[in-house]
Amino acid sequence: MSDTMSQISSSATGRDQSLGATPRPFAGKTVAVVHAAWHSCGSYQVNVGQIAAYKALGARVISVAMMDDLAPRPPRGARWPTYIEASQDIGADRRYYSGAPFSALASRLLVDGWWRLIHGDQASWLIELAKRTPLPEGFESETIDFIHANHYFTLPFVETLMRGRKVPVVLETQDIQARQYMLRNKGGFFIPPYATYDDMLELELSWMRRADLCAHLNEEEHRDFQKLLPELRHALIYPAVLSAPLARGRDVIIVASDNYGNYVSLRWFLEEVVPLARGARVAIYGNIDGGVKRRDAGLYEAHRSLFKGRVDDIGAVYANAGCVLLPTVEGHGLSIKAVEALSCGVPLVATPLAFRGMQVDPATLGNVALAENAQQFAELWRDAQARAEGGHAPSPERSDTRRLYEDAFSQEAYARALATAAAEL
Structure with missing residues (x-):
């Protein structure tokens, strides 16, 4: 896991x-x-x-x-x-x-x-x-x-x-x-x-x-x-899964630890999605930076500015988020990263695979935008960023994803x- x-x-x-x-x-x-x-x-x-x-x-x-x-x-x-x-x-x-x-x-x-x-x-x-x-x-x-x-x-x-x-x-x-x-x-x-x-x-x-x-x-x-x-x-x-703080910020973030499935997913995001996002911003937290650098030094150097590494207070990262990206294209089992994102109540931009293992149709969640390909992911990412910057995110404690967390993962x-x-x- x-x-x-x-x-x-x-x-x-x-x-x-x-x-x-x-x-x-x-x-x-x-x-x-x-x-x-x-x-x-x-x-x-x-x-x-x-x-x-x-x-x-x-x-x-x-x-x-x-x-x-x-x-x-x-x-x-x-x-x-x-x-x-x-x-x-x-x-x-x-x-x-x-x-x-x-x-x-x-x-x-x-x-x-x-x-x-x-x-x-x-x-x-x-x-x-x-x-x-x-x-x-x-x-x-x-x-x-x-x-x-x-x-x-x-x-x-x-x-x-x-x-x-x-x-x-x-x-x-x-x-x-x-x-x-x-x-x-x-x-x-x-x-x-x-x-x-x-x-x-x-x-x-x-x-x-x-x-x-x-x-x-x-x-x-x-x-x-x-x-x-x-x-x-x-x-x-x-x-x-311990709840993340409710998100009330404007940052666009990815949180990922260093495992092979996360590396494959982030490689897809960096190679396929980022070039289509026309300068949309994101900060990538967690020790996945070391995994990318070890497996593909060129890819890491090309996107070095996006990586923030492991931080002592990841809760503060979630609290300052206005959107969480879940660009998952590889992996088995339930994603704890996805559950953490649910708990903070923030709008999510995700691939369907991010919700693997859950008995839920993510398309029914009001604050989740689902992307089937890189082009769609980039467009939804830009839209979510604009809403976050405009302060238009819904109240996290009343969001569909927060309610799902409380009912199933608390x-x-x-x-x-x-x-x-x-x-x-």
């Missing part, structure tokens, strides 16, 4: 209070939210929302972060300090960390994991790492009543955490990961014979069968997994959906 607003600071206390009227079916129980040790990405924001929701439902919530690479014992090493510092707002009552140690190389990791990885089999590599991830320091004192795992590849680690006990496990899939691996492999260096989509998908499905319930955060993913695993229980639960909506799904286990 891509895109983030995790730079917006919001205290756990504030999130809990906003959900104060929610029933508390987890009162007196401890819930472990197990996730990859990622930050500054859409998946991290999803984890923050999960923890806040379970706390609002009455649980004591612990975060268990698993490193997706070989790493020294936390908090040592290059990646652990960075992750721990960047995830201070995660909101858990207690935090644990673990990852496969370098000593795992003495096992069959080179054969079962690394050898497959160099052929593009990221699915096997992550599973083999998870199998070798030890119980976190101090975790032996915990008694877990419920586990919410993120991504199939954490499930071997989840079995280590369960220590032979039977604990209900909800697996939040966050897209078909084999699809993401194939997309990433387009931009990486691997050697033949290349890993196939079918082989990686089969490994993914085999581990998913161990979960008690599979939760999916977008409509496409829900439909596909129901067909692939009809014997399992499935639930469509949109993620909770913390309250997510907690209600989680409580309903968990009641069936």
Whole structure:
């Protein structure tokens, strides 16, 4: 999953209070939210929302972060300090960390994991790492009543955490990961014979069968997994995304993190749309600048002035917006970036793919202008900019997109959906 607003600071206390009227079916129980040790990405924001929701439902919530690479014992090493510092707002009552140690190389990791990885089999590599991830320091004192795992590849680690006990496990899939691996492999260096989509998908499905319930955060993913695993229980639960500030400015912005899908989309925008926009203005925020520069230095230099990079307060960027552009032509799964744009209530200029995974027809949203091609996108962009400069934007709190956010993607909506799904286990 891509895109983030995790730079917006919001205290756990504030999130809990906003959900104060929610029933508390987890009162007196401890819930472990197990996730990859990622930050500054859409998946991290999803984890923050999960923890806040379970706390609002009455649980004591612990975060268990698993490193997706070989790493020294936390908090040592290059990646652990960075992750721990960047995830201070995660909101858990207690935090644990673990990852496969370098000593795992003495096992069959080179054969079962690394050898497959160099052929593009990221699915096997992550599973083999998870199998070798030890119980976190101090975790032996915990008694877990419920586990919410993120991504199939954490499930071997989840079995280590369960220590032979039977604990209900909800697996939040966050897209078909084999699809993401194939997309990433387009931009990486691997050697033949290349890993196939079918082989990686089969490994993914085999581990998913161990979960008690599979939760999916977008409509496409829900439909596909129901067909692939009809014997399992499935639930469509949109993620909770922290709201951006309501937009009351005049800036035209794009917000994007560095992943391959965003790079492809931004390349289309810069190469195909910008030349037709006749000087329309836009500022591009997020670490996508580094991704463009790394993959196409010439393209980056030609549009260097548009890139503003990662900022400490992305909330201020949304607050000053008069229009958000969503030029999405590549990507799978729900776009957190699109949900953030919905939440700020600002007029949007978007391609239909920006709304992938949502059970909504974006053409019915009054403050969304949809573009089917580059020429149309450029025209709608100019029109939206003129309205923003003229101060003619509708009240953000009463906009169609803000209402959609509150009904489907707010913390309250997510907690209600989680409580309903968990009641069936």
